[in-house]
Amino acid sequence: MAAGAIQRRTGLTGRRFGLLLRKELTSLEGLFPVLLGVTLLWELFLVTRRPTWGPGAVAGLSLIPLGLIPFWAMWAGFQSVRAEWNGDHAQLLLTLPVPFWQVQGVKLLAIWLQAALTSLLVAGAAWLLARELLQELRVSGLWDVIWPSLPAASLLWGVLLVQLSIVAQFASAVWRTVPRLGGLVALWATVLAGWLGGRLSGLLGYLFQWVPDLRLLGVSVQGQGAQAVFVRYPILIDSGPLVGGLLFALGLFWVGALLLERAADV
Amino acid sequence: MGGRGFTPRLDFTSTRPIYLQIVDEVRRAIARGELRPGDRLPSQRDLAVQARVNPNTVQRAYREMELLNMTETVRGEGTFVAQNPVLIRSLRAEMAQEALQQFLQEMRALGFDGSEIRALVDQALTGDGGGGASRG
Amino acid sequence: MDERRPLATEPEADGRGAPADGEGRPVLEVRDLVKRYPGAEALNGVSLTLPRGTVLGLLGPNGSGKSTLLKSIAGLVHPDEGEVRVEGLPVGTATKARVAYLPEVDPYYRWMRVAQVLEWTATFYDDWEPDRAEELLQFMNLRRDQKVGGLSKGQRARLRLVVTLARNAPLLLLDEPLSGIDLASRARIIRGLIGQFRGGEQSLIISTHEVAEVEGFLERVVFLERGRIRLEGEAEALRVKHGSLQALFEEVFA
Structure with missing residues (x-):
């Protein structure tokens, strides 16, 4: 009677969310410290090379760690499921009175926050290393190309990372759900998801044609020698398929969580 | 732990029901004078914990002893060996x-x-x- | 030797069967549960009803399906056929808030301290009782600042007991709670379990193959063998007929 009188809340409350997010952010399974460490070391290395290599070269090279982030996002997405299962922690997470998509969602959120932090770090380093060039860039007009493109480019970057991490998490979920040949099935599921995603995001795109297009600026050089000028031209990116692709990823995320909650045996 | 350290010795290999074994043990203790009229018996939970039996089994034994007029229960105070020469x-x-x-x-x-x-x-x-x- | 009888009808007139608030339905109903694993069948048509306030022993040798049955109730294993209901609800998020499951493995993160394990459970389960947790912690000789990674096997087994027993959940599932606990402290652990068990409002299933340790605590027993119920009944009645449950266990699984 007394046991029945207790109000037992389900789902994430503020405190539960905080606890889960903290766990994910401090988790070492996704190797975030490695990504962060490599990035920091690289940028510091470039700081020491700056006098010899010059600010231009160093600023360009400072962007290299950005290339690591998509791969890391996939690895972290994959580990977000695999590590829990390998360490017997699945029993802990799956007996929580919380729908599993919420648990999985917090995991992705942590990955996105970490990826965003690293991206900002790289951007900050690039800016610091290139700051003397800024005046030059302004004068040349190149800055007027970079600056207005930044919001749209960041958005594209974010969409890419979100999709990659979700696909990886989904693949890992499939792996855990299929009792035999899970790896192979997961591989095929990923390929299939990619193909299907391409198709569906196009189709879904028609529904979202009303979403304003993304505007980036491209640049070309006209003229030669001293007369050379930068000519800006707009690059328009259709947001329809982009939104479609995001929706598809959302569906994939949901299916992955459902598989783990309702089908995968622990 | 309340009571007087009375711990029944139970034999789980015996076919005699556990609750009756508890009654037997109390009866024996009374007859030998180890438990005297007016002595308080351990609380049901304490006895259950000590003897490693289910609290419901002890409850049943205590009810049985009550029926046999071996004990008296005072609400809120416990179960006592009956004041009955x-x-x-x-x-x-x-x-x-x-x-x-x-x-x-x-x-x-x-x-x-x-x-x-x-x-x-x-x-x-x-x-x-x-x-x-x-x-x- | 088939002593099957419906668990739901409990003719004993000792009052504990009478629900105070009209919640007459059993705390657990398992119907025709079948679970197949590739190449093996873990559960093969298990049906079981547990009245409120009962201590049930789930007895059987290793691999008899005890863990699979408990996991099905906890929502960790998904049956191929049949149905499980906890307090009338199908297994899901809502029932997970009402079931306290003690797994056979160690689910906690090695970096966690004992205090963090307690905080975790307290945050996610609203039936957590801090006072009881404190009492249990002392009883089990654990300190809040100990790291999970540094605990011995026995200490981790005790931590799992603390976390499970400090919840005022209507249904407790203990999967081999004594495994990993040394022989010398088993009696003490069982005493702790009996002392913390709430009876009446709380029901308990213990799976074990060490029957002698819990012999006196069990009210009902189910003997599982290769995914089927081999024998089931009231512990006292079986004991009167066969001597100890331990002897019966050896007889059944000889």
Whole structure:
């Protein structure tokens, strides 16, 4: 009677969310410290090379760690499921009175926050290393190309990372759900998801044609020698398929969580 | 832990129900004077914990003892050995009967008849000075 | 030797069967549960009803399906056929808030301290009782600042007991709670379990193959063998008929 009188809340409350997010952010399974460490070391290395290599070269090279982030996002997405299962922690997470998509969602959120932090770090380093060039860039007009493109480019970057991490998490979920040949099935599921995603995001795109297009600026050089000028031209990116692709990823995320909650045996 | 450290010795390999074994143990303790009228029995939970039995089993035993007028329960205070002089006498008589019956059965099984048994008992009693070394 | 009888009808007139608030339905109903694993069948048509306030022993040798059954109730294993209901609800998020499951494995993170394990459970389960947790912690000789990674096997087993027993959940599932606990402290652990068990409002299933340790605590027993119920009944009645449950266990699984 007394046991029945207790109000037992389900789902994430503020405190539960905080606890889960903290766990994910401090988790070492996704190797975030490695990504962060490599990035920091690289940028510091470039700081020491700056006098010899010059600010231009160093600023360009400072962007290299950005290339690591998509791969890391996939690895972290994959580990977000695999590590829990390998360490017997699945029993802990799956007996929580919380729908599993919420648990999985917090995991992705942590990955996105970490990826965003690293991206900002790289951007900050690039800016610091290139700051003397800024005046030059302004004068040349190149800055007027970079600056207005930044919001749209960041958005594209974010969409890419979100999709990659979700696909990886989904693949890992499939792996855990299929009792035999899970790896192979997961591989095929990923390929299939990619193909299907391409198709569906196009189709879904028609529904979202009303979403304003993304505007980036491209640049070309006209003229030669001293007369050379930068000519800006707009690059328009259709947001329809982009939104479609995001929706598809959302569906994939949901299916992955459902598989783990309702089908995968622990 | 409340009570007086009374811990029944239970035999899980016996076919006698556990709750009756608890009643037997209390009865024996009363007859021997280990538990006196007015003594408080351990709380049901304490006894359950000590004897490693289900609290419901103890509850059943305590109810049984209540029905047999061995104990009295005062609400909020606990269960006490009944203030009933007749009880001790009858329990002792009862247990003496049990011991006697067991003894006689054993002796008869060995082939002794009534007069032989009587003679042996007399002999034993005078032999150890009538100290009455009763086996438990 | 088939002593099956419906668990739901409990003719004993000792009052604990009578629900105070009209919640007459059993705390657990398992119907025709089948679970197949590739190449093996873990559960093969198990049906079981547990009245409120009962201590049930789930007995059987290793691999008899005890863990699979408990996991099905906890929502970790998904049956191929049949149905499980906890307090009338199908297994899901809502029932997970009402079931306290003690797994056979160690689910906690090695970096966690004992205090963090307690905080975790307290945050996610609203039936957590801090006072009880404190009492249990002392009883089990654990300190809040100990790291999970540094605990011995026995200490981790005790931590799992603390976390499970400090919840005022209507249904407790203990999967081999004594495994990993040394022989010397088993009696003590069982005493702790009996002392913390709430009876009446709380029901308990213990799976074990060490029957002698819990012999006196069990009210009902189910003997599982290769995914089927081999024998089931009231512990006292079986004992009166066969001697100890331990003896019966050896007899059944000889």
